[in-house]
Amino acid sequence: MSETPWVGRSLRRREDERLLRGRGTYVGDVDLPGQLHAVFVRSPFAHAAIGGIDADAALALPGVVAVLTAADVPAGPLPPFLWDTPPEKLVSALRPHLRPCHPPLLADRPLYAGQAVAVVVAESRYVAEDAAELVVIDYDPLPPVATLERALAPDALVVHEGWDDNVAVRFVVAKGDVEGALADAAVVVRERFSTQRQAGIPMETRGAVATWDATGDGLTLWSATQNSHPLRRALSRVSGVPQERIRVIAPDVGGGFGIKGVLYPEDLLVGLLAMRLGRPVKWIEDRLEHMLSAVHAREQVHEIEVGLDAEGRIVAMRDHVLVDTGAYNPLGLVIPYNTIAHLMGPYRVPSFEATAEGVITTKTPTAPYRGAGRPEAVFAVERSLDLAARRLGIDPVELRLRNLVRPEEMAYDVGILYRDGEPLVLDGGDYPEVLRRAAELVGWDDVEIRERNGRLVGRGIGVYVEGTGIGPFEGAVVEVGDDGRVAVRTGACTQGQGHETVFAQVCADHLGVDAGAVDVVTGDTDGLEKGWGTVASRSAVVAGNAVAEAAGIVREQALHAAGELLEIAAADLTLTAGRVVPRDAPDRGVGLGEVARAAREQGSPLASTRYFEPGTVTWANGAHAAVVAVDPETGEVELLRYVVVHDCGREINPMIVDGQVHGGVAQGIGGALYEEILYDEEGQLLNGTLADYLVPTAEEVPVIELDRRETPSPLNALGLRGVGEGGAILPPAAIANAVEDALSGLGAVVRRTPLTPPYVRSLAVPDATHLRSSGEDEILRP
Amino acid sequence: MAPREIVVRVNGEEYRGSAEPRVTLVDFLRDELGLTGTHVGCEHGVCGACTILMDGRTVRSCLMLAVQAEGHELRTVEGLAPADGPLHPIQEAFSEKHGLQCGFCTPGFLMTVEELLRDDPDPSEETIRSRLSGNICRCTGYQNIVEAVRYAAELTREAAP
Numbered sequence: 001m002s003e004t005p006w007v008g009r010s011l012r013r014r015e016d017e018r019l020l021r022g023r024g025t026y027v028g029d030v031d032l033p034g035q036l037h038a039v040f041v042r043s044p045f046a047h048a049a050i051g052g053i054d055a056d057a058a059l060a061l062p063g064v065v066a067v068l069t070a071a072d073v074p075a076g077p078l079p080p081f082l083w084d085t086p087p088e089k090l091v092s093a094l095r096p097h098l099r100p101c102h103p104p105l106l107a108d109r110p111l112y113a114g115q116a117v118a119v120v121v122a123e124s125r126y127v128a129e130d131a132a133e134l135v136v137i138d139y140d141p142l143p144p145v146a147t148l149e150r151a152l153a154p155d156a157l158v159v160h161e162g163w164d165d166n167v168a169v170r171f172v173v174a175k176g177d178v179e180g181a182l183a184d185a186a187v188v189v190r191e192r193f194s195t196q197r198q199a200g201i202p203m204e205t206r207g208a209v210a211t212w213d214a215t216g217d218g219l220t221l222w223s224a225t226q227n228s229h230p231l232r233r234a235l236s237r238v239s240g241v242p243q244e245r246i247r248v249i250a251p252d253v254g255g256g257f258g259i260k261g262v263l264y265p266e267d268l269l270v271g272l273l274a275m276r277l278g279r280p281v282k283w284i285e286d287r288l289e290h291m292l293s294a295v296h297a298r299e300q301v302h303e304i305e306v307g308l309d310a311e312g313r314i315v316a317m318r319d320h321v322l323v324d325t326g327a328y329n330p331l332g333l334v335i336p337y338n339t340i341a342h343l344m345g346p347y348r349v350p351s352f353e354a355t356a357e358g359v360i361t362t363k364t365p366t367a368p369y370r371g372a373g374r375p376e377a378v379f380a381v382e383r384s385l386d387l388a389a390r391r392l393g394i395d396p397v398e399l400r401l402r403n404l405v406r407p408e409e410m411a412y413d414v415g416i417l418y419r420d421g422e423p424l425v426l427d428g429g430d431y432p433e434v435l436r437r438a439a440e441l442v443g444w445d446d447v448e449i450r451e452r453n454g455r456l457v458g459r460g461i462g463v464y465v466e467g468t469g470i471g472p473f474e475g476a477v478v479e480v481g482d483d484g485r486v487a488v489r490t491g492a493c494t495q496g497q498g499h500e501t502v503f504a505q506v507c508a509d510h511l512g513v514d515a516g517a518v519d520v521v522t523g524d525t526d527g528l529e530k531g532w533g534t535v536a537s538r539s540a541v542v543a544g545n546a547v548a549e550a551a552g553i554v555r556e557q558a559l560h561a562a563g564e565l566l567e568i569a570a571a572d573l574t575l576t577a578g579r580v581v582p583r584d585a586p587d588r589g590v591g592l593g594e595v596a597r598a599a600r601e602q603g604s605p606l607a608s609t610r611y612f613e614p615g616t617v618t619w620a621n622g623a624h625a626a627v628v629a630v631d632p633e634t635g636e637v638e639l640l641r642y643v644v645v646h647d648c649g650r651e652i653n654p655m656i657v658d659g660q661v662h663g664g665v666a667q668g669i670g671g672a673l674y675e676e677i678l679y680d681e682e683g684q685l686l687n688g689t690l691a692d693y694l695v696p697t698a699e700e701v702p703v704i705e706l707d708r709r710e711t712p713s714p715l716n717a718l719g720l721r722g723v724g725e726g727g728a729i730l731p732p733a734a735i736a737n738a739v740e741d742a743l744s745g746l747g748a749v750v751r752r753t754p755l756t757p758p759y760v761r762s763l764a765v766p767d768a769t770h771l772r773s774s775g776e777d778e779i780l781r782p
Numbered sequence: 783m784a785p786r787e788i789v790v791r792v793n794g795e796e797y798r799g800s801a802e803p804r805v806t807l808v809d810f811l812r813d814e815l816g817l818t819g820t821h822v823g824c825e826h827g828v829c830g831a832c833t834i835l836m837d838g839r840t841v842r843s844c845l846m847l848a849v850q851a852e853g854h855e856l857r858t859v860e861g862l863a864p865a866d867g868p869l870h871p872i873q874e875a876f877s878e879k880h881g882l883q884c885g886f887c888t889p890g891f892l893m894t895v896e897e898l899l900r901d902d903p904d905p906s907e908e909t910i911r912s913r914l915s916g917n918i919c920r921c922t923g924y925q926n927i928v929e930a931v932r933y934a935a936e937l938t939r940e941a942a943p
Binding site: 016021023028031126203257288655665666695697698727 | 817820822886924925
């Protein structure tokens, strides 16, 4: 180790220079000689049969090279990608109802508006778009199934052939005696909460470029993917080209947030088209088709019951979760299980029962988006606890403190399994202290509900935990060149998280070089056999530890090789700042490049490949507090303050960690107040532009006041916990709690997001019927 | 429609290219002139990723046709700093304050800030947030961008004679 570790420093990012000068290489910037341009023809109907497709007029247009439909491409569902099959331990414990449900490459019976039914390839993008409009498709519209209610109705049209209902996944997770505990509870909050369908909106849309060299390099695909190795495997499956002859490159990628972490037909088709046509093919999605056909997220309904004793201690929790999966459910039970696994959160909950159902509708598929089922769980639970606190007359912070797992109880076995099939064990952190610190920062006891210029001020708080750093593995190659520069390659692609910088910091410490001497390449399948990719708050943990292990091995190799070179025992040498020196004669050192050359000439180059396989996830945690001003006349909510205290273990680069939290919170604020994907009853998307789907701008996101704790994870050598998603998990709950607090004099109950002006105004109108509970919503028992 | 010859000055250099009248300015810059630093985020004028300067004022290059730029003076992200020289103060500030993550929206922000600081060398936070509100960033939550703008203003004032 060097004297001052690189890990822990807010080092400026290596990737900034090229990105700031406009010299990044995003997939749209890849420009190959002779390339053709693909444009997809998408179904205008949510559900339809196709009687026939007439491409003659399109093909007659000068410059059009090909038009392909479902009949021209391999049939059947897309191959597996990530986590399609749950781990055996989970399956044997849950015995879930789980139907495989992947989309085809091109649909002959489209199941959502926007699904690709044909692809046009032409000499230019403009001509391809002209031709796409000339493809005549004989659609026979079928009834849409546009809502959860309609999908679950007894007489519902069953969307997928061969199924007897629309339930793609169903399972129950339970412990203890929920029925008995609820019967004995002093108070039971019984509510129905819902979270709206949202879009992740990376600023760069999807896109891919492929080129095929039948005799030489094989198939090369550039894609704005979060998972280049799994994409290579899938492309191999559909193309028949062995993986060794396929190279997938995720170059600079303009944001992902999970939206680019699923397998899409378009990426595979671009590869197949390049092979079939013998020329490079490029496809760049436009924003309108992105809104229609890239995955959505978050649409859930919770029917939750939380029972507490008279002192405010949780005695039982029961939840029934409905997840709108859209037309397909490629990730199996990932989203519903994430939701269920995070319901008990950081709390002691003696009895628990949760039923999850993933339900097919004829809408765009949903998949993990930053938080991936957790914000939905946290919204239902944190809302319930605020209602309970009000019923019991206990301060919301105090009520939470009475239930939080305490540091001395760690490691705390929650009593259910996590999604990886391992026992869900909270592995450290001081949850009460994190909450107290957030309350202190926001001035919880000073913030009193009062009117300010006719607006009502409220405060809200919440807590979360997040399972991070999930397996199965990530790998890293570390090797030293003759020039002394260190090359690191990993399958953990980057979409802005600063991997080139943070993995250089990790490598620098474990090898003994300057971070500036380390060049990191991510997301290129060349030179690394296996990879998984960047999703699920896992890359720092899983790839970071792989880099550390590989760098540690290369360090040992270098000391050994230098020992032979200098004829000094390796144990008497040290490696610092890129030089191997005798401990007792620092002036006799030799540069790492020279050592590398000597080692290579001896036939044992300085290089190591390591795959890190975490035993299970490691838990990050945090508390958020919001202060809002609500205008009861207009329903407008202004965020006056937003406080975050979080613990993601040891931080490799605190500046980058802060940036991850800021960005996550901003997306969470969008979900709390503004963003909602809207469909009509025919399954038509109503707000498919950025003028209609409102993401926050600099005017809507306040200064985020941030504090941290660093409780090193005991589960990995670097002590890391993940941080990519944490910021996005709490804002809907914390802000909803604050809005309800502001309106508490009016008896309002916030049951959903987003808290748009019309919804908030309806809450603020005292005689509106929807203000009243349904009668059973809250039952105070004797 | 037949392509038309278009002559524009970009970053102080004269460029000649040809484009059909329907070709957008951003496609012309990227595909015809090879200036790929300017990005396409929405193609409907909302996200601001394609923001460039035309005759010193910001425009959305996705909402303009290339032919409309004929004879005008354009400035893109590639023109902020000399090719082999140090970063422009705004670029320097964005890196120092971690005002970019994925970098896709960044060129549009840089050009917006260039215009802002020329109009107001010492903008208040309110002014900064207001002037940035036509550019969407999905990664940073804007906080570090706002800080970067303030720092860029400081650097620019220091550098002024």
